[in-house]
Amino acid sequence: QKRHEIQKFLHVRRICIQEFDKVKGPPAVPIFGTTWYFKSDPVEMIKQAQQWFVEYTIAPDSNGLLKFWMGPVPVVSICRGEIAKPVFDSSTNITKSSQYRKLKEWIGDGLLISTGPKWRSRRKMLTQTFHFAVLKEYHKTFASQGKILVDVLRLRANNTYSFDIMPYIKRCTLDIICGEYEMVLFQDRGPKTSETAMGCSISSQMGSNDKYVESVKRLSELVWNYEKAPLYWLKPIWYLFGNGFEFDRLVKLTTDFTRDVIDKRKEELKLHESEPSDKKLAFLDYLLKSQKDHPEILTDEGIREEVDTFMFEGHDTTSSGITFAIWFLGQYPEYQQRVQDEMDEIFGDDYDRHPNSEDIQRMVYLEQCIKETLRLTPPVPFISRQLEEDVLIRKDYNRAKFLKLDFLAHPTKSPVLLPAGMNIMINIITIMKDARYFERPYEFFPEHFEPERVNAREAFAYVPFSAGPRNCIGQKFALLEEKVVLSWIFRNFTVTSMTKYPEELPIPELILKPQFGTQVLLKNRRKF
Numbered sequence: 001q002k003r004h005e006i007q008k009f010l011h012v013r014r015i016c017i018q019e020f021d022k023v024k025g026p027p028a029v030p031i032f033g034t035t036w037y038f039k040s041d042p043v044e045m046i047k048q049a050q051q052w053f054v055e056y057t058i059a060p061d062s063n064g065l066l067k068f069w070m071g072p073v074p075v076v077s078i079c080r081g082e083i084a085k086p087v088f089d090s091s092t093n094i095t096k097s098s099q100y101r102k103l104k105e106w107i108g109d110g111l112l113i114s115t116g117p118k119w120r121s122r123r124k125m126l127t128q129t130f131h132f133a134v135l136k137e138y139h140k141t142f143a144s145q146g147k148i149l150v151d152v153l154r155l156r157a158n159n160t161y162s163f164d165i166m167p168y169i170k171r172c173t174l175d176i177i178c179g180e181y182e183m184v185l186f187q188d189r190g191p192k193t194s195e196t197a198m199g200c201s202i203s204s205q206m207g208s209n210d211k212y213v214e215s216v217k218r219l220s221e222l223v224w225n226y227e228k229a230p231l232y233w234l235k236p237i238w239y240l241f242g243n244g245f246e247f248d249r250l251v252k253l254t255t256d257f258t259r260d261v262i263d264k265r266k267e268e269l270k271l272h273e274s275e276p277s278d279k280k281l282a283f284l285d286y287l288l289k290s291q292k293d294h295p296e297i298l299t300d301e302g303i304r305e306e307v308d309t310f311m312f313e314g315h316d317t318t319s320s321g322i323t324f325a326i327w328f329l330g331q332y333p334e335y336q337q338r339v340q341d342e343m344d345e346i347f348g349d350d351y352d353r354h355p356n357s358e359d360i361q362r363m364v365y366l367e368q369c370i371k372e373t374l375r376l377t378p379p380v381p382f383i384s385r386q387l388e389e390d391v392l393i394r395k396d397y398n399r400a401k402f403l404k405l406d407f408l409a410h411p412t413k414s415p416v417l418l419p420a421g422m423n424i425m426i427n428i429i430t431i432m433k434d435a436r437y438f439e440r441p442y443e444f445f446p447e448h449f450e451p452e453r454v455n456a457r458e459a460f461a462y463v464p465f466s467a468g469p470r471n472c473i474g475q476k477f478a479l480l481e482e483k484v485v486l487s488w489i490f491r492n493f494t495v496t497s498m499t500k501y502p503e504e505l506p507i508p509e510l511i512l513k514p515q516f517g518t519q520v521l522l523k524n525r526r527k528f
């Protein structure tokens with residue numbers, strides 16, 4: 001049996017390498033342990049990657065693909081939307097690549113990483129918890145946590161020295177992702193939005209649960225260090241020179257925390273079992289209810305994996321998105337003024353009113369700025385898959401569709417086969433800087449998202465939340481959250497950023513992050 005598996009693995013690998021050799025990429029020999037031929041300094045690494053993209057994927061004779069070795073693994077990176085589309089759209093090619101394996105030891109085989117029937121059934125189940133009616137309930141949590149954020153930031157306003165705003169945003173988004181469930185469960189006793197979903201208070205904005213917050217941050221760094229340095233993939237080296245013991249300790253700390261809050265929530269549910277409710281359930285309560293009905297499908301550990309997945313994916317991404325939006329608007333006073341004018345139109349000089357659904361709908365220009373930020377600095381800059389079936393990139397791929405665009409100037413020279421078993425990386429960050437779709441690809445220009453420009457563009461040109469069946473389940477949640485939190489900030493403060501894009505480039509950890517924090521000055525708009 002084992003022999004057969006090894007033979008099959010070697011056969012698939014041989015085919016992958018054969019096809020891999022036909023793709024263009026930097027000349028490199030697969031020496032085990034090099035950091036995928038990237039430089040180890042993060043900024044140098046980004047510059048090197050950018051140079052490769054220009055050289056191999058934007059060049060006139062390019063087919064939009066770039067190959068590189070990630071240690072012993074050949075990887076093909078897809079850098080154009082139309083080429084990524086068949087992978088996005090496929091309901092078979094949904095399996096994540098082995099690059100997620102360290103993350104899996106932490107957040108488990110939850111929605112982000114699982115595949116096959118397990119993923120399908122969970123996705124179906126959890127989609128309901130992001131239903132429009134549930135999202136509407138979340139507004140109140142976004143609003144009250146946004147208000148706490150503004151109150152805390154007020155202490156840093158009108159100072160002459162700058163500070164890093166990112167940790168504040170991070171604590172706010174963590175409180176939000178934990179807080180929403182409380183509101184749903186305690187609906188008839190009024191929202192208790194500053195507490196967690198899981199029955200115990202996170203209140204990280206008020207300085208609680210620092211250990212959990214710090215652990216999540218450090219774990220992200222450790223997972224990224226592991227992924228980019230294939231030498232760490234050897235267990236003894238990961239433990240001896242690397243960070244194995246620290247990783248294990250932090251995984252235990254965070255997962256114990258989650259288990260504890262789930263247990264507390266279970267107790268709460270038991271207490272309120274008899275109270276009737278016709279409200280839609282948020283995902284933790286929904287999971288607990290489903291477990292009660294079908295204990296054979298959803299184990300305690302299954303719930304823990306989903307909670308950890310949502311806690312991580314649901315706060316780290318939005319905190320980067322919000323921080324980058326503040327950073328960009330702080331660099332462009334003219335765009336910031338337009339956002340503030342919009343806020344004044346909606347709220348007048350009432351700086352304390354919580355935004356409601358109608359207010360949020362009216363934040364049109366702010367939404368354009370958020371989308372433009374996600375385009376330039378997408379929190380998830382690339383995603384990886386291991387192909388389950390062949391993908392053929394044809395010579396004349398969608399040729400007719402592109403006749404009006406300058407696609408013909410960049411035809412694919414020869415068909416390329418990405419065979420089943422191949423590791424691919426979809427380069428979201430590069431796809432969204434395609435000059436065929438964005439007139440100022442490397443500039444912050446919110447007008448890219450004016451309705452007529454959006455309507456004229458192919459959908460796959462803008463994919464910050466991925467696309468197709470494995471797209472981001474929380475995208476509507478994220479956009480709403482960003483709008484509410486940013487509206488609080490720009491209603492109350494004028495922001496000046498101390499650094500500029502692209503002189504300072506964000507770095508890709510698990511999630512794209514500012515390299516040295518985001519130093520800003522805040523000025524109160526309100527007279528006290």
Ligand code: HEM
Pocket residue numbers: 111112113123309310313314315317318321378379380383384464465466469470471472473474475477478
């Ligand atoms: C600006 C914020 C966000 C961005 C840019 C973002 C982006 C993405 C992307 C690109 C993926 C695909 C990942 C992959 O294929 O490897 C993804 C998946 C996912 N996201 Fe988000 N996300 C954001 C916010 C959120 C929020 C707020 C939640 C939860 C409340 C969330 C939960 C998830 C989950 C569970 C998945 C896995 C879905 C699946 O595979 O079925 N995300 N996200």
